[in-house]
Structures are given as C-alpha cells and as structure tokens.
Amino acid sequence: xxxxxxxxxxxxxxxxxxxxxxxxxxxxxxxxxxxxxxxxxxxxxxxxxxxxxxxxxxxxxxxxxxxxxxxxxxxxxxxxxxxxxxxxxxxxxxxxxxxxxxxxxxxxxxxxxxxxxxxxxxxxxxxxxxxxxxxxxxxxxxxxxxxxxxxxxxxxxxxxxxxxxxxxxxxxxxxxxxxxxxxxxxxxxxxxxxxxxxxxxxxxxxxxxxxxxxxxxxxxxxxxxxxxxxxxxxxxxxxxxxxxxxxxxxxxxxxxxxxxxxxxxxxxxxxxxxxxx
Amino acid sequence: xxxxxxxxxxxxxxxxxxxxxxxxxxxxxxxxxxxxxxxxxxxxxxxxxxxxxxxxxxxxxxxxxxxxxxxxxxxxxxxxxxxxxxxxxxxxxxxxxxxxxxxxxxxxxxxxxxxxxxxxxxxxxxxxxxxxxxxxxxxxxxxxxxxxxxxxxxxxxxxxxxxxxxxxxxxxxxxxxxxxxxxxxxxxxxxxxxxxxxxxxxxxxxxxxxxxxxxxxxxxxxxxxxxxxxxxxxxxxxxxxxxxxxxxxxxxxxxxxxxxxxxxxxxxxxxxxxxxx
Numbered sequence: 001x002x003x004x005x006x007x008x009x010x011x012x013x014x015x016x017x018x019x020x021x022x023x024x025x026x027x028x029x030x031x032x033x034x035x036x037x038x039x040x041x042x043x044x045x046x047x048x049x050x051x052x053x054x055x056x057x058x059x060x061x062x063x064x065x066x067x068x069x070x071x072x073x074x075x076x077x078x079x080x081x082x083x084x085x086x087x088x089x090x091x092x093x094x095x096x097x098x099x100x101x102x103x104x105x106x107x108x109x110x111x112x113x114x115x116x117x118x119x120x121x122x123x124x125x126x127x128x129x130x131x132x133x134x135x136x137x138x139x140x141x142x143x144x145x146x147x148x149x150x151x152x153x154x155x156x157x158x159x160x161x162x163x164x165x166x167x168x169x170x171x172x173x174x175x176x177x178x179x180x181x182x183x184x185x186x187x188x189x190x191x192x193x194x195x196x197x198x199x200x201x202x203x204x205x206x207x208x209x210x211x212x213x214x215x216x217x218x219x220x221x222x223x224x225x226x227x228x229x230x231x232x233x234x235x236x237x238x239x240x241x242x243x244x245x246x247x248x249x250x251x252x253x254x255x256x257x258x259x260x261x262x263x264x265x266x267x268x269x270x271x272x273x274x275x276x277x
Numbered sequence: 278x279x280x281x282x283x284x285x286x287x288x289x290x291x292x293x294x295x296x297x298x299x300x301x302x303x304x305x306x307x308x309x310x311x312x313x314x315x316x317x318x319x320x321x322x323x324x325x326x327x328x329x330x331x332x333x334x335x336x337x338x339x340x341x342x343x344x345x346x347x348x349x350x351x352x353x354x355x356x357x358x359x360x361x362x363x364x365x366x367x368x369x370x371x372x373x374x375x376x377x378x379x380x381x382x383x384x385x386x387x388x389x390x391x392x393x394x395x396x397x398x399x400x401x402x403x404x405x406x407x408x409x410x411x412x413x414x415x416x417x418x419x420x421x422x423x424x425x426x427x428x429x430x431x432x433x434x435x436x437x438x439x440x441x442x443x444x445x446x447x448x449x450x451x452x453x454x455x456x457x458x459x460x461x462x463x464x465x466x467x468x469x470x471x472x473x474x475x476x477x478x479x480x481x482x483x484x485x486x487x488x489x490x491x492x493x494x495x496x497x498x499x500x501x502x503x504x505x506x507x508x509x510x511x512x513x514x515x516x517x518x519x520x521x522x523x524x525x526x527x528x529x530x531x532x533x534x535x536x537x538x539x540x541x542x543x544x545x546x547x548x549x550x551x552x553x554x
Contacts, residue, residue, distance in 0.1 A: 007532060008499070008532065009537070009539065010539075010540050061535075062338050064344070064539075067540075220285070222285070262287075262341075262344075
C-alpha cells in the first residue's frame with residue numbers, strides 16, 4: 001500500500017492511499033479518515049460509497065464528515081467508484097457507464113469483466129486491506145453512500161446483514177435495474193438476462209427476501225435525477241410489510257450536489273454512531 | 278450581476294455570481310452564502326479572502342463554513358484572488374505573481390496596473406455590489422482569510438478599523454514586503470520604492486501607526502511556508518506595546534491546506550459572531 005497524502009484534520013488524519021488490486025486488476029486509490037480516538041482503541045468503520053463520475057476525492061473534499069467523525073470516533077473509508085487506468089474499458093461519451101460508473105457490481109460480460117469487479121473489491125479485498133493497516137474494530141461496521149453509492153451501500157447491507165450494523169443513503173438509486181438512468185449499464189456489465197441484475201438492485205433484493213433492520217434515506221426534492229433515476233418511494237413500497245424500517249426524509253429545495261450531502265452529513269454520522277456504539 | 282449557480286445548503290443558499298468590475302476592468306466571480314436568518318432580517322457580513330492560486334471556489338468547496346455560518350446567521354462573501362481573462366497580464370511560470378496572486382493591492386506599475394486593482398475591488402466596488410443585492414447589515418462587518426488572504430484581511434482591517442469589527446487569519450503572510458515568498462511580486466506590482474509597499478504589509482502598517490483592536494491567528498507548525506513566507510511571530514512582535522491584541526495559536530502537525538482551515542473554521546466564525554453581535 002502506498003501513501004499518496006496525509007493531512008492532519010480535526011485532531012485526526014485524512015489519508016489517501018493506493019494499492020494494486022487483484023479484484024479489479026489495476027491500481028486503486030482510496031481515502032481513510034482516522035479520528036483521534038483511534039490512538040487509544042480500535043474504532044468502528046464507516047464505508048462511504050460515492051456516486052457516478054466521482055472518485056474518492058469528491059466526498060473527501062466536499063462531504064464535511066471529518067468534524068463529526070472525529071467527535072464520534074468513526075473511521076471513514078471512501079473508495080473509488082470504478083477501476084482506473086489506460087487498459088480499463090471505458091465509454092468516454094457516457095458518464096453512466098465505464099470509469100466512474102462501476103455500480104458496485106461484478107461485471108460478467110466482456111470486456112467489462114476484466115476489471116469491473118467493484119463488488120468483490122468493496123466487500124472482500126478492501127476490507128481485508130483496511131483491517132490490516134488501520135486500527136479498525138471490524139465487528140462494528142456501517143455503510144452509506146450517495147446516488148450510485150447509495151445503491152451500492154443499500155445492496156451490500158442487504159446482502160451482508162450480519163456484517164453491517166447500520167446503513168444510510170443520500171439520494172440513492174434504489175432500483176437501478178429498471179431506471180432509464182442505469183439499466184443500459186446493467187445490460188452491458190451483466191448481460192441481457194435480467195435475473196442476474198436483481199442481486200444489485202435494492203428493491204429486487206427485498207422482493208427476493210433480503211432483509212436489513214432499517215435504513216435512513218435523505219432526498220432533495222429539487223434533485224434533477226429524482227424521477228428518472230432515484231425514485232426512493234419504490235424502496236419504501238418494496239419494504240412495506242417486510243419488517244424493514246425506512247426513514248425517508250424528503251427535503252424542499254435541495255438538489256443532488258455535495259451542498260445537499262454536507263448539510264445532512266452530521267445526521268447520518270450520528271445515525272451510524274448510535275448503531276455502532 | 279449574473280447568477281452562475283445557487284445551491285440550497287444548511288437551510289441557506291450558496292450562490293456564485295459574476296459581474297463586470299470597473300476596478301479590475303474585467304469580469305469577476307465571487308461566492309456568497311446567505312444563512313436562513315437573512316429571510317427575517319439583515320445579517321452581518323464576513324469577508325473571506327483566499328490565498329495564492331485560489332479562486333472563490335476553494336473555500337466554498339473545502340472551507341466547511343456553511344454549517345456554523347447558518348447557525349450564527351452570518352453572510353459569508355468569498356471573492357476571487359485576482360483579475361481574470363485572456364487580456365489580463367500574467368506570469369504563467371510563477372504561482373506567486375499574476376493571476377491567482379493579486380495580493381489585495383492596487384498595482385501602480387505597467388502592465389499590472391491595468392487590471393490588478395484588488396484593493397479597490399475588495400474595499401469599494403464589491404462591498405457596494407453586495408450591499409445592493411444581499412440582505413446585509415453593513416454596520417456589522419468582519420474580515421478573515423488564508424495565507425495571502427490573511428495578509429489581505431489584516432491589512433484591510435488595519436486600514437479600516439471603523440468599518441470592520443473583527444479580523445482573523447489562517448496562516449497569514451504578515452510581512453509580505455520582506456518575505457522571499459512575496460517581495461518579488463510587490464516589486465513588480467508596486468515598483469522599487471519600498472515605501473509604497475508598507476501600506477500592504479501588516480507589520481509595516483502597525484509600525485507606521487495603524488491600529489485594530491485584536492486579531493485571532495491560527496498557524497500550523499507543519500506548514501511548509503511557515504519560515505520563508507508566513508512568519509506570524511513578526512506580527513506578534515510588531516503589535517507588542519501597541520494595544521493591539523494578538524491571539525496567535527500554533528498547532529502541532531497542521532499544514533497549510535484546507536484540512537487545517539476547515540478544522541479551525543468554527544472557532545473563527547464564532548470569534549467573528551461574538552464581535553458582530
């Protein structure tokens with residue numbers, strides 16, 4: 001693992017690291033914030049998955065999570081959103097496909113399957129690396145994310161209810177397999193058999209029996225992607241009568257940007273800290 | 278005035294605006310955060326001046342000021358650091374001179390004097406524009422900044438003690454006319470007569486009799502520019518026995534970045550709010 005940068009912040013340390021990933025078969029970059037409390041004892045770890053077009057850097061620079069994470073004693077890990085590098089397949093003219101748009105799935109179709117294995121990267125390889133190098137208490141993990149990363153967080157929590165004690169999302173895409181916004185990417189990554197798409201779709205997972213105790217979802221009403229991409233009400237419907245708790249908060253005037261995310265970041269960090277205590 | 282963007286954040290509004298400036302003879306961009314309280318009544322205004330290489334956007338994205346400014350009811354204005362545009366003189370190979378490096382002074386030497394009139398822009402033209410378009414209480418103004426912008430804030434406060442009720446700085450360059458870091462730019466902007474430089478140098482201003490009640494200065498001890506550019510102890514010395522209060526806080530392990538600034542942003546906003554109440 002290479003250290004790309006380390007900066008003191010809020011009494012803790014914001015670092016950026018790179019490593020050769022076997023899951024994605026390329027060099028991957030990720031950010032880790034370590035709160036001051038980690039000097040004394042292992043701390044809970046919170047995974048933040050970013051949205052389309054982002055790298056690890058967007059939330060690190062604009063997410064405003066460090067003050068509260070330092071106060072609550074949370075380690076925050078922010079991975080990249082796709083494999084990277086010159087030999088990684090891409091569609092330069094489509095921001096919803098290819099680099100920056102890994103959708104946290106393991107692609108099965110060529111050429112995507114050579115590198116686009118973000119599900120394995122996020123759920124297996126990166127946790128092992130983080131567990132080895134940082135003072136984390138892996139018995140206390142939470143996961144959250146934004147947009148495509150909200151989709152990633154919710155699907156991963158639903159598939160690993162024993163590993164994660166908490167999950168939340170900012171403006172998640174809750175049913176990517178049926179949204180105009182994401183279905184074309186799913187077809188290229190996973191092929192035309194839509195049965196294979198359901199494991200990466202929060203609504204379909206719930207329909208197929210997956211369970212997680214509760215979700216916090218914040219959504220701006222002025223979000224330009226609300227109707228054709230995100231549709232959080234579909235998850236509320238899917239969760240009805242399943243025992244899954246859904247706290248969906250709709251916010252007037254807020255859009256899809258980090259101005260929205262940073263506004264509600266403290267609420268999410270507290271939500272997780274309460275469940276990771 | 279043109280609206281470039283407006284985003285809801287922390288119950289208020291982060292906007293970015295552009296206008297044709299007569300002071301700098303070019304189009305200028307600036308950011309304004311308006312807290313929710315401004316719906317009810319005019320709010321105090323806090324001017325944040327950015328450092329070398331920055332635009333209005335760096336602090337807007339990384340400064341983490343909105344949460345506390347919303348809570349305290351402060352309007353925060355973040356101007357650019359220099360004139361901009363294809364016909365503005367520049368030194369492409371020098372980040373300490375030209376675009377992004379206006380030093381908040383009015384240049385007197387050609388070709389710089391055609392556009393590099395940031396002192397007049399910040400102290401006259403922009404306040405008039407902000408006063409016209411936003412719900413500001415101009416009887417309650419504070420000013421702060423980072424690095425070159427800390428220099429700007431301190432010199433402007435020292436020259437306008439009746440206008441500003443508060444001043445603070447993150448890692449300010451307190452004696453730019455004698456620092457290797459900035460003296461070459463001063464010579465190009467202001468000519469070789471060093472007497473003309475003193476009005477833009479916080480230490481020289483104090484030596485020449487300028488007064489301001491008190492300053493808060495935060496400085497990281499791991500700042501790579503501490504010894505050859507910033508030297509805040511020179512201001513402590515200059516202020517000794519003048520009646521000027523200087524609270525200089527030196528912080529282990531912090532560098533010159535926005536990770537440092539954002540860590541202490543809340544303290545600065547509270548410092549100003551107390552004095553603008």
